[in-house]
């Protein structure tokens with residue numbers, strides 16, 4: 388059979404009979420995935436699908452970040468650093484993906500959004516259990532956040548579990564202590580449901596690591612990966628805040644907050660305060 392120009396022939400070996408066999412759509416559960424976009428506007432507003440898909444893809448990447456960070460915590464508990472470095476490299480790429488994705492949603496104008504904002508009711512990203520889980524895993528603990536999930540026992544139980552467990556940073560500090568670094572006792576055993584607050588006793592530890600990089604290469608490398616992850620997280624928050632500002636201005640949020648002002652406050656939070664503070668100390672003496 389002659390092939391029309393500018394068309395690729397299917398090769399002989401290509402499987403075309405997939406009856407009763409594992410197919411692409413079957414493996415990936417595509418009927419489930421692709422039937423989960425249910426715009427509520429009637430008549431349908433063109434841009435509501437963008438809004439739904441932007442959130443769903445974000446939630447999928449967040450699922451992977453949780454999977455990766457949970458594994459990193461387990462590796463740290465076993466003092467196994469090499470897999471952590473691999474995981475952090477992956478997490479950083481996912482974070483970049485998530486941050487870059489704001490540019491797609493930024494094509495939504497205030498007028499487009501007002502066409503369907505009313506259907507959202509009190510729903511808000513503030514109620515994202517996976518986002519809260521990532522914040523808890525990284526150490527931004529806040530028991531009050533769990534109240535939002537009273538209606539969802541599974542999400543609530545998972546968040547409670549992570550709230551009361553050591554965060555990635557807590558486990559890193561415990562690892563450093565096992566390696567002989569003089570980590571203050573209150574960082575090794577404490578009420579893990581509280582956020583880590585800057586501890587001046589950690590500064591000499593990180594000063595020593597950053598001043599003796601050859602002798603502390605693993606720890607030094609890990610510190611820098613954590614800094615990258617915090618910076619990336621802040622970039623996501625910043626892009627969210629600026630996207631919100633250009634789409635709804637200074638309106639209150641559907642979740643009931645003040646909106647942009649509330650989102651700006653999160654930019655003051657820090658997961659790993661001493662890793663930033665140590666930079667001021669370096670070279671001072």
Ligand code: HEM
Pocket residue numbers: 441442445446492495500510511512513514515518627630631634635639640641642643644645646647649650653
């Ligand atoms: C038109 C687009 C968006 C607008 C206008 C918007 C607006 C807001 C506002 C006003 C808040 C504060 C809580 C409230 O009162 O509702 C918030 C929180 C939040 N949004 Fe969005 N958002 C948008 C898109 C997204 C997307 C695509 C995501 C991705 C999952 C997202 C995730 C979140 C999260 C995680 C929070 C909680 C942040 C925190 O606790 O600091 N938002 N959003």
Ligand SMILES: N[C@@H](CC(=O)c1ccccc1NC=O)C(=O)O
Pocket residue numbers: 442504507510511512513635639640641642
């Ligand atoms: N908080 C947004 C609504 C919103 O963005 C939203 C609504 C339902 C599901 C996810 C959302 N995304 C992030 O907050 C607003 O105030 O317009």
